[in-house]
């Protein structure tokens with residue numbers, strides 16, 4: 001029953017949007033590396049007179065019938081077509097993602113974990129790697145379950161990389177401003193209604209150059225759109241067997257300063273809960289890794305199946321070097337090289353830490369995007385439909 005209503009609401013509006021999309025892009029939009037603000041309207045076209053109120057009403061009508069995912073998709077489509085980057089539309093999209101996550105009835109994949117073959121039987125001691133065109137759920141799942149992580153070269157193309165990096169700069173600019181700037185709320189709006197602990201965690205992340213993705217309606221829209229366009233969202237959906245959630249507290253825009261500090265080995269599963277089904281799509285937006293002068297990521301040399309003792313002593317979740325190496329069968333950890341747009345994909349068992357050495361000179365931009373299977377979400381987090 002909902003399907004029929006969904007079709008009627010959704011297609012009607014989409015027809016109207018298509019008819020309205022006729023006006024060519026003017027040169028006034030050209031300086032923006034995001035090519036059309038917070039949209040991805042095809043180059044040479046833009047939405048002329050998007051009726052934001054009509055779109056929002058249509059989305060509300062969809063949600064009222066229980067078609068929450070379609071409401072999200074409708075709003076996301078309108079955001080793509082809206083060259084003005086209307087802040088009400090962006091916030092409505094985030095709200096719709098939250099409502100959709102609350103309403104989702106998970107139909108989890110069973111049995112779990114899936115029985116993936118090892119696609120890289122000859123790889124030992126470092127993450128296997130593929131080109132973005134070769135990414136499938138079987139390759140991703142097989143690499144993660146047998147090797148701990150997978151490097152995907154060029155997951156984000158140059159346009160996506162430039163756009164996301166620009167979005168992080170916009171978030172930084174608006175968040176750092178001593179006085180609110182016009183349009184600021186779409187770039188930084190702390191999620192309303194969080195707990196006191198959320199406030200503390202948010203500040204901790206900010207002190208290290210990070211902003212929670214869902215604290216920026218515009219950046220959240222951009223990143224999830226690029227996750228979809230790159231194919232990553234589809235592959236994670238195939239892996240879980242259902243459309244995933246993200247969380248307020250675990251998806252982060254990172255602009256990491258080259259400031260040396262001691263960092264802790266950890267497994268995110270040690271604080272997400274044992275049952276959570278997760279996959280982190282981490283994307284480098286600047287060149288990093290190896291002996292480059294930028295912060296990067298260091299990962300264990302092998303797959304670790306268990307949650308390890310938290311014997312690091314640095315923070316509550318930290319694991320000692322010795323325990324990580326022993327759990328990796330004696331293999332040393334590695335600091336993979338990443339070019340802009342390259343991704344490292346791993347789940348909650350992977351032992352990793354930020355990699356920093358003294359004398360680094362350059363900032364590192366990256367996106368950390370944890371996806372969760374809805375039926376096995378980390379309950380202490382606030383959920384949003386991806």
Ligand SMILES: [Fe+2]
Nearest residue numbers: 266267268352
């Ligand atoms: Fe982590």
